[in-house]
Amino acid sequence: MRQFAACLALIAATGFGCDSTTAASDATAAADTPADGTSTQQDIRGMRYCEILLATLDGEQVHVDVYNTFGLNDCPDAAWAAIDATQVATDAGVTMAVLNGPRYWMMNGFEGSSMIDPTPRSLGGMEMRHAGSIDVPFATLGSLGKAPYTGTTVQRNSTVRFDAGDTVFELVGPDGAVYDMQSYSQQKVPTQTEADLATLADRLTLPAGWTYRVRTLTETLRITAVDGLATIIQDDFANSYQMSNP
Numbered sequence: 001m002r003q004f005a006a007c008l009a010l011i012a013a014t015g016f017g018c019d020s021t022t023a024a025s026d027a028t029a030a031a032d033t034p035a036d037g038t039s040t041q042q043d044i045r046g047m048r049y050c051e052i053l054l055a056t057l058d059g060e061q062v063h064v065d066v067y068n069t070f071g072l073n074d075c076p077d078a079a080w081a082a083i084d085a086t087q088v089a090t091d092a093g094v095t096m097a098v099l100n101g102p103r104y105w106m107m108n109g110f111e112g113s114s115m116i117d118p119t120p121r122s123l124g125g126m127e128m129r130h131a132g133s134i135d136v137p138f139a140t141l142g143s144l145g146k147a148p149y150t151g152t153t154v155q156r157n158s159t160v161r162f163d164a165g166d167t168v169f170e171l172v173g174p175d176g177a178v179y180d181m182q183s184y185s186q187q188k189v190p191t192q193t194e195a196d197l198a199t200l201a202d203r204l205t206l207p208a209g210w211t212y213r214v215r216t217l218t219e220t221l222r223i224t225a226v227d228g229l230a231t232i233i234q235d236d237f238a239n240s241y242q243m244s245n246p
Contacts, residue, residue, distance in 0.1 A: 045108050045166065046194060050075035050101025051131070052083075052123050054094045062136040065094075067128035072120055075102050083124030092123070103183045103240075104194065108166065111159040111222070149173075149207050151231045151243070160242060162221040167214060169197045171233065171241055174209025179233055179241035180223060188237045197239075205236050 049070040056063045069075045080102065089097040117130040149171070160182060162168055169181040186192050201212040212235075223230075223244050231243035 043108050044105045047105050048074045053098040054092050055096045057095045064134040066132045068131040069128050072127045079126050088124045102186045106181045107160045108163040109161045148234050148236050151233050160223045164217050164220045167216050170213050172211045178244040181241050183240050185238040
């Protein structure tokens with residue numbers, strides 16, 4: 001069961017499946033999706049959201065349904081703090097529920113995204129929509145729970161867009177790979193804001209060979225998964241990054 005919990009924590013961090021073999025919908029696609037479930041060009045940067053993951057252990061598979069507040073509410077602090085994950089799991093009839101948030105989008109949008117069901121559902125008293133479903137082989141869970149700055153390969157079919165003129169916050173690995181922040185978290189640092197990201201390097205514990213940089217885009221940056229796969233990492237504060245295309 002510890003491995004089960006570790007898997008859900010990693011899914012929550014990335015918003016996607018646990019490994020490259022996972023059959024997953026785009027769990028965060030709801031962020032760019034209005035009430036009718038269709039994709040838009042809405043600018044989502046700076047918008048706050050929370051997720052609840054409902055997970056069921058079924059034989060050799062773990063099935064996870066990801067619910068997202070985006071487009072319905074901004075995940076009010078008091079309402080979010082009042083949610084009991086154990087009670088949510090009991091009410092939903094699942095093995096476990098994991099709370100992920102609050103988080104804030106740092107990209108401007110997803111392109112080519114959709115959600116499973118745009119119909120609102122109350123979970124723990126908060127309205128959410130079914131953003132994605134993930135099936136994870138239970139046998140793969142032992143390799144999860146990776147440390148910060150360790151890449152996780154996930155399935156993703158949408159393109160992440162950062163608009164020209166905006167600031168991006170990036171990690172650069174020792175091999176020169178660049179990772180762009182897709183969302184920042186208030187789970188470990190409740191007071192963290194977008195303004196704090198400019199000086200985040202002063203607070204990160206970067207491994208040898210890693211650097212953190214801030215730059216302003218002179219042209220639109222699109223990050224598209226290669227062959228349906230993307231690499232996601234986190235920093236010390238659960239901020240999430242996606243590896244940019246070469």
